[in-house]
Amino acid sequence: MTASAATKKKVESLRSRIRNHNYQYHVLDEPEVPDAEYDRLVRELQDLEKEHPELITADSPTQRVGAEPIKAFGTIRHIIPMLSLENAFSEDELNDFHRRVTERLEIEIDAGLKYAAEPKLDGVAVSLLYEKGQLVRGATRGDGTTGEDITHNVRTIDAVPLKLLDKGYPSTLEVRGEVFMPREGFIAYNQQALQKGEKTFVNPRNAAAGSLRQLDPRLTAERPLDIYVYSVGLTIGGALPDCHSEILDRLQEWGLKICPDRKVVSGIKGCLEFYADIGRRRDSLRYDIDGVVYKVNRLDYQKELGFVSRAPRWATAHKFPAQEEITIVRDIEFQVGRTGALTPVARLEPVFVGGVTVSNATLHNMDELQRKDVRIGDTVVVRRAGDVIPEVVKIIPERRPKGLRIVKVPAKCPVCHSAVVREKGEAAARCTGGLICAAQRAEALKHFVSRRALDVNGLGSKLIEQLVAIDRIKTPADLYRLDRDELAGMDRMGEKSAENLLAAIEQSKDTTLARFLYGLGIREVGEATASSIAAHYGKLTRIMEADEQGLQTVSDVGPVVASRIHSFFAEKHNQEVIKSLIDSGLTWKETKPSPNTADGPLSGKTFVLTGMLSSMTRDEAKEKIQAAGGKVTGTVSKKTDYVVYGDKAGSKLTKAQNLGIETIDDASFQKILSDQ
Numbered sequence: 001m002t003a004s005a006a007t008k009k010k011v012e013s014l015r016s017r018i019r020n021h022n023y024q025y026h027v028l029d030e031p032e033v034p035d036a037e038y039d040r041l042v043r044e045l046q047d048l049e050k051e052h053p054e055l056i057t058a059d060s061p062t063q064r065v066g067a068e069p070i071k072a073f074g075t076i077r078h079i080i081p082m083l084s085l086e087n088a089f090s091e092d093e094l095n096d097f098h099r100r101v102t103e104r105l106e107i108e109i110d111a112g113l114k115y116a117a118e119p120k121l122d123g124v125a126v127s128l129l130y131e132k133g134q135l136v137r138g139a140t141r142g143d144g145t146t147g148e149d150i151t152h153n154v155r156t157i158d159a160v161p162l163k164l165l166d167k168g169y170p171s172t173l174e175v176r177g178e179v180f181m182p183r184e185g186f187i188a189y190n191q192q193a194l195q196k197g198e199k200t201f202v203n204p205r206n207a208a209a210g211s212l213r214q215l216d217p218r219l220t221a222e223r224p225l226d227i228y229v230y231s232v233g234l235t236i237g238g239a240l241p242d243c244h245s246e247i248l249d250r251l252q253e254w255g256l257k258i259c260p261d262r263k264v265v266s267g268i269k270g271c272l273e274f275y276a277d278i279g280r281r282r283d284s285l286r287y288d289i290d291g292v293v294y295k296v297n298r299l300d301y302q303k304e305l306g307f308v309s310r311a312p313r314w315a316t317a318h319k320f321p322a323q324e325e326i327t328i329v330r331d332i333e334f335q336v337g338r339t340g341a342l343t344p345v346a347r348l349e350p351v352f353v354g355g356v357t358v359s360n361a362t363l364h365n366m367d368e369l370q371r372k373d374v375r376i377g378d379t380v381v382v383r384r385a386g387d388v389i390p391e392v393v394k395i396i397p398e399r400r401p402k403g404l405r406i407v408k409v410p411a412k413c414p415v416c417h418s419a420v421v422r423e424k425g426e427a428a429a430r431c432t433g434g435l436i437c438a439a440q441r442a443e444a445l446k447h448f449v450s451r452r453a454l455d456v457n458g459l460g461s462k463l464i465e466q467l468v469a470i471d472r473i474k475t476p477a478d479l480y481r482l483d484r485d486e487l488a489g490m491d492r493m494g495e496k497s498a499e500n501l502l503a504a505i506e507q508s509k510d511t512t513l514a515r516f517l518y519g520l521g522i523r524e525v526g527e528a529t530a531s532s533i534a535a536h537y538g539k540l541t542r543i544m545e546a547d548e549q550g551l552q553t554v555s556d557v558g559p560v561v562a563s564r565i566h567s568f569f570a571e572k573h574n575q576e577v578i579k580s581l582i583d584s585g586l587t588w589k590e591t592k593p594s595p596n597t598a599d600g601p602l603s604g605k606t607f608v609l610t611g612m613l614s615s616m617t618r619d620e621a622k623e624k625i626q627a628a629g630g631k632v633t634g635t636v637s638k639k640t641d642y643v644v645y646g647d648k649a650g651s652k653l654t655k656a657q658n659l660g661i662e663t664i665d666d667a668s669f670q671k672i673l674s675d676q
């Protein structure tokens with residue numbers, strides 16, 4: 001049956017509505033309708049297209065996925081070459097760039113030349129070609145002149161419009177941008193891959209590149225890819241604004257997705273402020289970057305400046321220190337943690353990465369070590385991002401010398417020589433020495449005095465290790481029996497520091513039940529669990545007397561955790577340490593048991609805290625939420641119920657607003673708490 005004019009009209013109107021919703025959702029991050037309504041429109045269009053296949057067009061929003069796998073990528077030529085950028089690795093190099101630009105333009109160096117500043121996205125450069133508003137080709141950069149035809153794959157990326165929105169675009173419009181995998185999607189993808197026993201990606205950039213290079217577009221479609229467009233290539237028929245930032249604004253109006261974290265800045269000062277600001281926010285951005293890009297904003301200036309070899313004179317990339325470097329594994333040692341878990345640590349040929357010199361990197365656990373198959377003598381990629389502990393990402397197999405031996409778990413603890421066991425289903429191998437093991441004792445003590453536990457200021461790792469080594473401290477209770485003279489006699493201590501430390505130890509006695517419980521270092525009992533248990537029972541003796549079944553009535557406590565807690569308190573030695581701690585004067589306010597925080601006023605609610613609250617620290621806010629049965633997490637997602645924000649709130653607040661999550665300011669938050 002051929003379609004009637006009315007059906008054709010209906011199909012077009014559905015397509016146009018769906019395109020608009022796609023734009024609202026993917027480009028503007030402001031969905032207009034609930035998912036269900038959107039799905040209904042798509043379904044309706046699909047049904048009509050099924051009935052009238054002759055109406056299907058390549059730019060229909062239903063046609064993203066479905067193309068058949070191809071045998072090989074075709075090649076395409078970029079009529080206007082895709083250039084690269086010159087790099088500035090330091091402030092001096094940036095100054096040189098700015099000086100060259102202003103000299104060539106014959107303007108004063110401090111005349112406040114405007115630059116369009118943008119994050120330098122760490123993904124894969126692509127070119128998208130629109131003819132009469134329809135996406136006709138997607139290509140990789142390749143060598144800048146010849147790239148690969150990846151049309152089928154870019155079509156599967158939801159944020160790539162198959163048809164531009166109708167607002168006066170040039171009849172031929174080629175745009176360039178970066179396809180990337182957002183961090184959240186990368187983590188989720190890898191978790192799934194691990195569960196399915198499939199290969200994981202080492203970083204979001206490799207994930208994006210690997211996903212785009214699939215011959216089967218259905219595989220690409222399953223990957224959470226995204227795009228930010230950052231420039232224009234070929235245009236025919238149609239005028240564009242005369243500065244870069246406004247071109248990007250225009251592209252956004254046509255439906256293309258532009259990075260929201262861009263800014264027009266003035267002169268070197270503006271560039272450096274932007275660099276510092278993005279650097280501070282780097283870890284909380286939703287995408288990976290490796291620096292920022294400054295582009296002379298005026299197009300007439302760009303034209304005047306021109307190009308040298310393959311890079312424009314009017315732009316430069318100001319790079320952050322590399323987060324990944326290559327080095328050699330000199331040794332692999334095992335560190336013993338608080339619970340006896342052995343962590344393999346690679347001792348490295350020192351290497352400058354992420355802004356510091358790194359000579360040790362974690363290999364996490366035996367599973368990871370085996371999966372990555374790291375051996376002594378291997379050349380490896382080391383990563384240090386933000387304040388995260390440096391880690392070995394992967395080995396470089398081509399650089400492996402012959403005859404390297406597989407690293408095995410030691411049979412005996414490297415510290416106390418007790419047997420090492422690896423329980424079934426556990427990634428960690430453990431020392432069975434318990435409190436005989438000096439390493440476990442020292443780590444347990446470090447945990448006990450840490451900021452979120454008893455918070456003893458000034459008792460550093462080195463001092464703890466010394467005190468444990470000479471057997472002066474065997475349990476946390478011994479901490480409260482140290483005297484001034486013996487402390488003053490320790491390495492790198494004097495009378496003044498001994499006195500300060502004693503004062504801090506004294507101060508730590510006044511604590512909370514939740515902190516105390518967390519500080520005991522019971523396996524599987526993290527801060528949140530400790531808070532829930534403390535709030536539930538209100539009193540230590542009740543917790544110590546609780547049986548496993550009773551413990552499981554606390555929210556978040558399952559059979560494993562309940563059994564860990566129960567056996568911890570059943571242990572005579574632990575009872576003695578607790579008694580001794582209380583005898584030394586540790587106190588906290590006991591509260592009435594709140595029969596179940598699962599029934600607490602905030603139970604089932606997930607909070608994210610961002611910025612500085614004026615009324616309390618974030619830790620205090622967290623404790624209060626948990627005491628009322630709520631949960632506090634670090635990242636905003638669809639599962640978040642409320643985002644509490646204070647001064648200098650970061651990207652979490654923006655994200656919450658974009659996702660339509662309720663945001664609460666300091667005052668309203670206090671009101672919620674006092675209403676409980």
Ligand code: IVH
Nearest residue numbers: 083084085118119120121125178230293312
């Ligand atoms: S503009 C002529 N802007 O960096 C200017 N590039 O080293 C060409 N990149 O291949 C690029 N973020 O893949 C530009 N905001 C940004 C960018 C960016 C990342 C990449 C791009 C390019 C490479 C150049």
